[in-house]
Amino acid sequence: MNITFTKTFASVVCIGGMVTATAAFSATDFVQGQMLSAAERSALKPQGTVTIGKHPLTIVKASTADSLDTVVVNSVGAVGISKNVLLISNVPTSKVKTVLQSMAVGSVSTTYYDHMDISRLRFASLQAAVSARDSLSPVLPQATFDVPVQYSVPTAK
């Protein structure tokens, strides 16, 4: 994100406090929220594709042992980040636990938020998270599945 205020001004006048918006991820080639031009998009070297919602996403940087972030570009050229997480909500966590006992989905960690009816599964890759969503959705038809992708970072207002 381009910053038009200086850092000093941004910190005093809060509405210019967008210095935190520069929170870049570890990849050096892309910045979260960046819009790629048509030329930049055509020069991408895809490492796979997934579909979340109606958006086909091109994976341009897979997660690694050093960075859990998967960098994607959506159909309009916006750069987003996934942390390879699958959220299962609107069913009790006990039900998810039961299903996962009989069905290996390959998550590297699972957190159950019993009081919110949310189960959070993290995977080694975005493809694995999407694959798990596709496997689990028929088994948990009442559940809501989300694979979060962030195209912008929170900034101070």
Next chain:
Amino acid sequence: MRKINLAKAIGAIGAAVAGLTACGGGGDANSTSATSSIFDSSPTPVVVCPETGPYACKSGATEPLYKLAWHLNAAKSFFAAFSETSDGKTDINVESVHLQGIKGAGVKVLVLDDGMDIAHEDLAVNVDKTMLANFNFADFAHRDPTPTDVDAAHGTNVAGIIAGAQNGIGVMGIAPRATLGAAALIGGKYVNIIDAYGGADWSKNADIISASYGHDAKTPEQFDAGESDDAVALRKLPNLRGGKGLIFVKAAGNEFEQVVGKACLGFGDLQPISCQTTADDTAHLEPVIISTGAVNAKGIKASYSSAGAVNWISGLGGEYGREGQYGEIGSGPMIVSTDLSGCTNGYSRGYSAVPSPQNQFLTAGGATNVKDNPKCNYSQMNGTSAATPTVSGVVALMLSANPKLTWRDVREILRATARHIDPTYVQRESRNVKFDLTTAKATTDSSSTLVDGDTTARLDFGWVKNAAGYSFSNWYGFGLVDAAAAVKMAQSYTVYKDATLTLDAFKAVNTTPVAINYGHVQKIGSFTPAASATSSGKIDMLQLRLSGDVCVGRMGFYVKSPAGTVSVLSTPNNVYADTSNQLTKYGLGSFAFYGEPMTGTWEVYAVSVDGNAHCGDKPRGTTLSNIEYRLIAAK
């Protein structure tokens, strides 16, 4: 000083719990006088105060920087003498609440921001160390959210506005006895939103989350499309607070005039229109969010405060405050609060060059700074970031007065007691006419009609009273928060609203694609919802979702309710002008119809501008393939 409302004072005393300690007098001179006047004729005067100690039932006048706290008491503030920047009467109307001894005791407020100086002299006493986290670290052994970056004073300022302690030093918050938790979230590399929004042990006991941050998307983001962790967590907030729902107050945004790094077009004779609408940060489409705009010391919308049909309420955020001793010259004052401790940290460490000198209070080493702020522990802040904690503080007072309130009750009380300020702003700002959609010139037509096929349209309807009798404005939501009125209503509140939140699936407005006729008001669809046997039949929120190949930055979307109320969900020439030609599940919303019947025929309009056949580097798209709606019922 604002006059004490005798009826309010009597009501509050009547509501005081038994066994309270008698107040020892003192405190604010005017309040003592006013209170005495109530009981001069009473045969059995009993003045009780729920607090003990030297600050019991005293106003913020006990604090040295009180004179700068125009948001607490405008009439007594230093700024009241400067009519160019202050009207001397716009404040949060909280002093009568403080004089009752209602100061937020027993309420836990979680500040999600860039951290908080937990050892600050005016905050430490209120900090609950079990409610801390720092998302800059993967290891939660690092829980302390005290910033190490000298610029990261934002959350510390927010915290002070909410719950700066009343202790005879520095400033006082709106709820000075509330408990504070905090997480360093903005810029954090290891953010887990579920943890932050009530999922973790450190967050799940919060009563209120104060969130002075937002997202500035470069392109329209999908809404409710399976890729948001915000929505997943926010929709579970009603589960918290023992099923009464955690209260989430969030900054509407500062993108009225500009979005950082991006120019906004404005609209010819109308400069500016809101560059970004609040709903462009899709979290604001969640009905649990209390979206908060900002008002300045003159009692009108702050210059930067984003407008939008999902704004619920306004707080006090001030202006830029750059000039003079304390910001009294120029655009107007900011909100005084706690800063990172010390003269080498935070906003008050001293700035001299960019883009203009700061006021003398903020300039470390200057005469005013040395006199009033010698340790540089205090500063000033503006923005909807500052307005949000003013509302969070009021909510803390409400919950302290009545812990049984559900999240819906809190919203409702804020709405019902809000002040309808600046009633004629559309006239003052020359927004009360239709604009030509090709030339962008103002016309002389001041009618409020919305006619399919017209080439002119209103871009702002100002305050509109809907068919339920509620006045709403995209600038102010339901109005400026009123602490005294909100607390009084909270005290007398006995019939509690259902906290559960049920969201139906989106439904289609159209069955065939719609070709856009740029430069026109165009009815693009209508829908007639089936009556639901389970709902109240009245609307809480309307949501709209759009997909297709159109130049959305050149289009606005309006909705007309069956009762005839028109709401502007977005305006043309918005932040997405020339950047996006492809729209996938773009979400918009409105509270303008709140309380109206849901049944009947709703109409959806596109209001687009002409004059540019391209959208960015592509030919302008012309087809909306899907228009969807969701009506959320009131309870």
